[in-house]
Amino acid sequence: MSPKLLPLITGVRHGSRSHMTCEFKCGNACDQPVPNQSANPEMADVITGAIARRSMLKGSAVGAGALVIGGLRPQAAAASPATTGTGQAAGSRVGGNVGTAAFTPVAPNIEDNVVTAAEFRHNVVIRWGDPVEADAPAFDVNRQTPEAQAKQFGYNNDYVGVLPLDGRRALLVTNHEYTDEYLMFPTGTHDAATIKRIALAAHGMAVVAIERGSKPGSWVRSDHRKSRYNRRITAHTEFTVSGPAAGHDLLKTDLDPSGARILGTLNNCAGGTTPWGTVLSGEENFNQYFDASAAPDPALVPAYARYGLRTTQGLSSRAWSEVDERFDLARHPQEPHRFGWVVELDPMDPTSTPVKHTMLGRFKHEGANVTVAANGHVVAYMGDDERGDYIYKFVSRDTYRADSSAASRRHNMALLSAGTLYVARYTGDGSADGIHDGTGVWIPLTSDTESFVPGMSVAEVLVFTRLAADKVGPTKMDRPEDVEPNPVNGRIYAALTNNSRRGTAFAADEANPITESHVRDELGGPLVKKAGNRNGYVLEMTEDGGDHTATTFTWDLFLVCGDPQAPETYFGGYDKTKVSMISCPDNVAFDAVGNLWISTDGAKLGSHDGLFRVPVDGPERGNVQQFLTVPVGAETCGPLITEDQLSVFIAVQHPGETDGASFENQSSTWPHTDGFPRPSIAVAYRG
Helix, strand or coil: CCCCCCCCCCCCCCCCCCCCHHHHCCCCHHHHCCCCCCCCEEHHHHHHHHHHHHHHCCCCCCCCCCCCCCCCCCCCCCCCEEEECCCCCCCCCCCCCCCCCCCCCCCCCCCCCCEEEECEEEEEEEEEEEEEECCCCCHHHHHHHHHHCCCCCCCCCCCCCCCEEECCEEEEEEECCCCHHHHCCCCCCCHHHHHHHHHHHHCCCEEEEECCCCCCEEEEECCCCCCCCCCEECCEEEEEEEEECCCCCHHHCCCCCCCCEECCCCCCEEEEECCCCCCCEECCCCCCEECCCCCCCCHHHHHHHHCEEECCCCCCCCCCCHHCCHHHHCCCCCCHHHCCCCCCCCCCCCCCEEEEEEHHHHCCCCCCCCEECCCCCCEEEEEEEEECEEEEEEEEEECCCCCHHHHHHHHHCCHHHEEEEEEEEEEEECCCCCCCCCCEEEEEEECCCEEECCCCCCCHHCHHHHHHHHHHCCCEEEEEEEEECCCCCCCCCEECCCCCCCCCEECCCCCCCCCEEHHHHHCCCCCCEEECCCCCEEEEEEEHCCCCCCEEEEEEEECCCCCCCCCCCECCCHHHCCCCEECEEEEEECCCCCEEEEECCCEEEECCCCEEECCCCCCCCCCCCCEEEECCCCCCEEEEEECCCCCEEEECCCCCCCCCCCCCEEECCCCCCCCCCCCCHHHHHHE
């Protein structure tokens, strides 16, 4: 099949992503109608009030041109050593671990490589197409088959989890979010139907045995022929369903009258590792895979529209319904209800059936991250990655068992099946006391036995979570992606990537830094002001009393991202002349001393996306330092810092995905083992 037979992808995006990435990653969501048409409050309105109050405070400016919009609470002990203006730690050991080591921040660049801080190096652990299962064939880009891909490492790896087996070995678990057929297939080697079937097999997840390399902190693949754990999950793998919506009529189809056995997982983005040793994965932009051979059921059109699904007859750009009838809304109108969940995989048991958890709600899940509250209840934090959608949390009905018995592990693996699902509302702090930017409340949507949304049953709230949340007045956010609790200070950090339509489709305010941003079209080019929240921000939340099960919290803007020279940016109160520029935060992670690590997606400052370390407490709070950058066209995913703080794992997603690229006209060849790019997992460590 020639790439010319695929949908024509051209034009300049309103953001910095290529048109190709927008089309394949999310079905070009930002150019579609905004799904949330409710009159609920917007975060821009809340922030505007906070900024107006801060502007009245005397002596509140921090750094050149700063607006003070972050919390000014008394600080705890520093999580990182004090650094000089170059990012070098004063008096620290050169051989320190990644949480405390000094490093020279990576300069903005456009190199076709993973560029780490000078004190570190990296190696590639596994690439698209590498064998995973024991009988997987060697990768041959000219002779790809669905059967081979189902046993090989999938495409566009995203979330990274590493679960120790012993001191030398571990299991790497990763998502495979989406495919890019332009870059994957040489012209004329495959027909259209085969390409679609290979793409179905290239989605999903992978479990791969890895082992420590010869350098401290390095990791390599174990022999796939000898590992009993290695496993691929694809769009055809069977899942069971847990929680109150399992078996409900809304999940039943002609192909599955039980409503409890679902084939496949799609568009898996971020995730999380549970305290009981399983991995959670969020199904995100599932809507783009469905089309309709006839006009969809009018009764379902409002729900389809709220989730960005097709509401008229026609093929999607992927046209998967031509090889798998499940993706035809006219034939199987309830099949979309079976996607958009958080799934749980037990990597330790290769024979286990993965689970879709209905109790965590159905929306465009970026991921789910779990912590155990002081009272033993399990709490999961989640973001719905769409312009104008919401932040959620779940609190389990039952409590966690810390012992390692098989019975306790079975008990813990059921914790996400019963509890209460909440959505967040944010309010500005009218006291202008300079301590917090505001307060918030977690609004209950449903428990496993009782709906708190008038007119909707428990199952309806869980299947149509967006519609249920619209009814209770939460706050519209700018693409809430990863939302994670910090294991050291207990606060919650949410990456809000951007919203280029803030100020047009969403309420705007000229004084609001989220509605006007400074960006660069190319590295070294001038800063240009454009409408919208182009660079994103990081939100910090503190549950009242430090209790993760509390229903009230305080919040502040920890980072307003962008170039430090731009007046709207803010870096936790740190001197803006000494930080790295950062744009479009996506995934977050923490090291053992509590530093926040941020990966970016769609950076709008001319440089490639990257990974950044930033302390959240002490005198270094807000000192953003760039640890690495990724190749041409790529996004930084993961990340994960191992418990021993010797290794930093990243997933390099969609290298070479630039407008005009094709298999014969690649813009990247990273990781430079072939004449074409291969999305891969890499690990950085001290050189």
